[in-house]
Amino acid sequence: MxxxxxxxxxxxxxxxxxxxxxxxYLFLSGHHKPGGGFIGGLVLASAFVLLxxxxxxxxxxxxxxxxxxxVAALGAFISVGTGFGSLLFGxxxxxxxxxxxDLPFFGTTELTTVTIFETGVALVVVGVVVTIILSIVEDV
Amino acid sequence: xxxxxxxxxxxxxxxxxxxxxxxxxxxxxxxxSFIIMLVNAGIGLYLLQVIQTEGILRLDFGGWEPPFxxxxxxxxxxxxxxxxxxxxxxxxxxxxxxxxGESYEKMFFYSFVNFLVAGVNGSFLTGDLxxxxxxxxxxxxxxxxxxxxxxxxxxLRESIKYIVINVLSSWFFLVAIAYLYGSIxxxxxxxxxxxxxxxxxxxxxxxxSMVFLTVFALKSGLLLYFWLPRSYIxxxxxxxxxxxxxxxxVGIYAMIRVFTLFFYHEPSITHTxxxxxxAVTLITGSxxxxxxxxxxxxxxxxxxIAVGFILxxxxxxxxxxxxxxxxxxxxxxxxxxxxxxxxGTVIALxxxxxxxxxxxxxxxxxxxGWLFFIVVFSLAGVxxxxxxxxxxxxxxxxxxxxxxxLLALALISSIFVLYSVLRILLHCFWGETMISSEDEVPLNKxxxxxxxxxxxxxxxxxxxxxxxxxxVENAAYTLLNPEVYIDxxxxxx
Amino acid sequence: xxxxxxxxxxxxxxxATYFILSSNVQKVILGSAILSHAxxxxxxxxxxxxxxxxxxxLTDETGSFVDALPQALIxxxxxxxxxxxxxxxxxxxxxxxxxxxxxFYDWRGYKDE
Numbered sequence: 001m002x003x004x005x006x007x008x009x010x011x012x013x014x015x016x017x018x019x020x021x022x023x024x025y026l027f028l029s030g031h032h033k034p035g036g037g038f039i040g041g042l043v044l045a046s047a048f049v050l051l052x053x054x055x056x057x058x059x060x061x062x063x064x065x066x067x068x069x070x071v072a073a074l075g076a077f078i079s080v081g082t083g084f085g086s087l088l089f090g091x092x093x094x095x096x097x098x099x100x101x102d103l104p105f106f107g108t109t110e111l112t113t114v115t116i117f118e119t120g121v122a123l124v125v126v127g128v129v130v131t132i133i134l135s136i137v138e139d140v
Numbered sequence: 141x142x143x144x145x146x147x148x149x150x151x152x153x154x155x156x157x158x159x160x161x162x163x164x165x166x167x168x169x170x171x172x173s174f175i176i177m178l179v180n181a182g183i184g185l186y187l188l189q190v191i192q193t194e195g196i197l198r199l200d201f202g203g204w205e206p207p208f209x210x211x212x213x214x215x216x217x218x219x220x221x222x223x224x225x226x227x228x229x230x231x232x233x234x235x236x237x238x239x240x241g242e243s244y245e246k247m248f249f250y251s252f253v254n255f256l257v258a259g260v261n262g263s264f265l266t267g268d269l270x271x272x273x274x275x276x277x278x279x280x281x282x283x284x285x286x287x288x289x290x291x292x293x294x295x296l297r298e299s300i301k302y303i304v305i306n307v308l309s310s311w312f313f314l315v316a317i318a319y320l321y322g323s324i325x326x327x328x329x330x331x332x333x334x335x336x337x338x339x340x341x342x343x344x345x346x347x348x349s350m351v352f353l354t355v356f357a358l359k360s361g362l363l364l365y366f367w368l369p370r371s372y373i374x375x376x377x378x379x380x381x382x383x384x385x386x387x388x389x390v391g392i393y394a395m396i397r398v399f400t401l402f403f404y405h406e407p408s409i410t411h412t413x414x415x416x417x418x419a420v421t422l423i424t425g426s427x428x429x430x431x432x433x434x435x436x437x438x439x440x441x442x443x444x445i446a447v448g449f450i451l452x453x454x455x456x457x458x459x460x461x462x463x464x465x466x467x468x469x470x471x472x473x474x475x476x477x478x479x480x481x482x483x484g485t486v487i488a489l490x491x492x493x494x495x496x497x498x499x500x501x502x503x504x505x506x507x508x509g510w511l512f513f514i515v516v517f518s519l520a521g522v523x524x525x526x527x528x529x530x531x532x533x534x535x536x537x538x539x540x541x542x543x544x545x546l547l548a549l550a551l552i553s554s555i556f557v558l559y560s561v562l563r564i565l566l567h568c569f570w571g572e573t574m575i576s577s578e579d580e581v582p583l584n585k586x587x588x589x590x591x592x593x594x595x596x597x598x599x600x601x602x603x604x605x606x607x608x609x610x611x612v613e614n615a616a617y618t619l620l621n622p623e624v625y626i627d628x629x630x631x632x633x
Numbered sequence: 634x635x636x637x638x639x640x641x642x643x644x645x646x647x648x649a650t651y652f653i654l655s656s657n658v659q660k661v662i663l664g665s666a667i668l669s670h671a672x673x674x675x676x677x678x679x680x681x682x683x684x685x686x687x688x689x690x691l692t693d694e695t696g697s698f699v700d701a702l703p704q705a706l707i708x709x710x711x712x713x714x715x716x717x718x719x720x721x722x723x724x725x726x727x728x729x730x731x732x733x734x735x736x737f738y739d740w741r742g743y744k745d746e
Contacts, residue, residue: 076153077154077158080150081154084154087329092201093143093150093199094202095201114353128716135723136722136726160731274709274713277717281713281717284717284720288727290725296732297732300721300728300740303721304661304665305667307717310713311668311672318676319675321676322680463704592635
């Protein structure tokens with residue numbers, strides 16, 4: 001398949017960054033508003049999938065040298081790890097905590113352990129979705 | 141609050157995730173999984189003791205109090221099953237070490253066994269109906285992978301049917317949960333029970349209970365077992381043994397839990413239907429067990445008969461019958477795993493699964509022959525082996541309740557079980573040997589030791605029934621008195 | 634609104650049943666996906682009212698808001714059905730590669746094994 005996809009390449013290079021930004025926004029807004037790790041992860045995965053569709057798979061593989069199965073496993077580990085983390089403080093499994101901190105640049109910021117959990121979820125989603133797509137694509 | 145409660149599910153999940161990073165370190169994978177199972181069994185034993193002194197334990201995830209949050213509840217019934225699951229899984233892993241092959245081990249085999257066990261344990265421990273669905277799905281997703289791993293033609297074909305039928309039954313589960321939530325407004329199992337007891341079991345709720353019955357009948361293979369025999373024979377031996385020992389039992393557990401905790405007000409409808417289904421299962425399962433000449437199919441039809449037998453106990457519903465069902469459930473998890481392992485070993489040694497094509501194995505492999513001999517009697521329920529007490533108690537319960545038809549069918553099915561496995565014994569182990577001493581495939585210790593451990597367990601369970609009986613009595617007491625469960629979940633600090 | 638969604642659920646179940654009863658694997662998989670959507674709609678309808686309040690997101694306003702639990706259930710169940718459909722697709726594809734067949738009827742026959 002040696003078609004000339006100049007337009008697709010040009011658009012994708014631009015759009016991928018917009019998608020990445022949107023995914024970060026969705027991820028962070030998830031604490032109080034609609035959004036969250038799952039949706040953020042799906043959008044992030046769609047950015048990767050778009051790259052894989054538009055460019056050569058091998059080229060992207062070199063540029064993003066992750067084993068996406070391991071990304072998923074790392075995410076699952078982080079999520080389950082927050083559950084175990086609460087055991088260290090003698091709380092119930094999966095207990096979450098939050099607090100307000102004065103950070104130099106951001107001002108008063110709410111920091112929560114749920115965000116760590118959600119990071120794990122997002123990584124799982126990215127890893128799983130990209131793995132599924134790649135394992136089907138590679139065969140064709 | 142007791143965080144140990146979540147460990148039987150959380151530890152395998154954590155181990156399964158971590159093992160993905162150790163893809164090429166097979167020894168690490170093997171022994172981590174094995175140790176996790178042993179630790180789980182130890183935790184289970186400890187919790188069982190705690191439950192005897194302190195009553196039913198509960199763990200609210202994230203500190204959300206019931207009925208608002210998700211929670212794990214441990215009573216004697218669930219913990220007994222957790223212990224048995226952990227032991228059976230450990231033994232299957234031990235068998236897998238020497239038989240499964242490196243290609244499987246590098247394809248995350250141990251991770252998925254861990255996830256499977258996590259799902260099974262989670263289903264036993266959860267106190268929330270939707271969480272039960274999720275744990276079922278964790279278990280099923282892991283089982284989809286395990287059944288398809290290896291990628292042989294027949295495996296792929298059977299696993300598609302297996303997955304489709306399970307997707308359908310999961311859909312029925314969701315629908316049942318939706319209807320129950322719509323009419324009761326809660327998903328906490330104790331809370332549901334309490335509300336049904338308050339409002340009475342209206343005809344609508346009885347209909348919903350029938351949807352639940354369909355779901356669990358599909359999952360456990362009660363009457364709707366058409367998918368079971370063919371799909372349990374395709375995966376490798378260790379996986380088939382895990383499936384035969386654990387998967388249908390989760391469906392049985394869920395059915396017993398749901399029909400003793402929620403829908404126990406109209407036994408003349410619900411329990412009668414369960415009884416009829418169990419009776420038909422016993423009849424058709426017995427026919428299947430004697431009809432086939434493939435020893436793997438004979439073993440899988442024995443699984444079906446056992447499902448019918450255990451649910452006869454639930455249908456009868458007297459304290460003794462429920463106790464018998466619990467005994468038989470534990471016995472069956474152990475002895476079915478053993479049967480699958482032995483059958484798999486025989487196939488590995490003779491490289492055929494047809495009855496006609498083998499004979500006289502006992503002269504080549506005397507230990508294997510005697511192990512099979514013990515299994516035959518344990519399956520048939522001959523004292524002092526573990527099957528006896530369960531059969532005795534269920535029969536006593538059936539006599540007490542006057543269900544003579546069920547009693548007769550249960551006992552006749554035992555004869556069919558005996559006949560079907562005796563056929564394997566006579567054809568495969570008796571007679572002229574077919575393997576000359578030169579082409580004899582050596583039976584390695586890795587395959588023999590797991591079988592020996594399980595045989596020891598079935599003998600021990602039979603002889604040590606007296607030590608087990610207080611726990612089983614406690615389990616049956618909790619099942620038959622839902623207010624104990626409700627009280628522990630809803631009203632204890 | 635509830636009536637409408639219930640009818641829609643019924644239509645989806647009808648379509649899905651038709652698909653699942655076909656012998657073509659792809660149609661069966663599509664059917665199972667549609668079936669799961671029907672179940673999600675059913676769960677949504679079973680919550681206490683579809684249009685009687687605000688979305689269940691915490692803000693300073695008070696007032697009635699819809700039951701949030703069905704949405705949590707649906708999200709979980711969407712994730713699960715997503716995973717199951719993915720597995721089903723991959724297994725069907727592999728089976729097709731191994732046997733060259735995508736029809737349940739053609740997979741019958743145990744003589745060769």
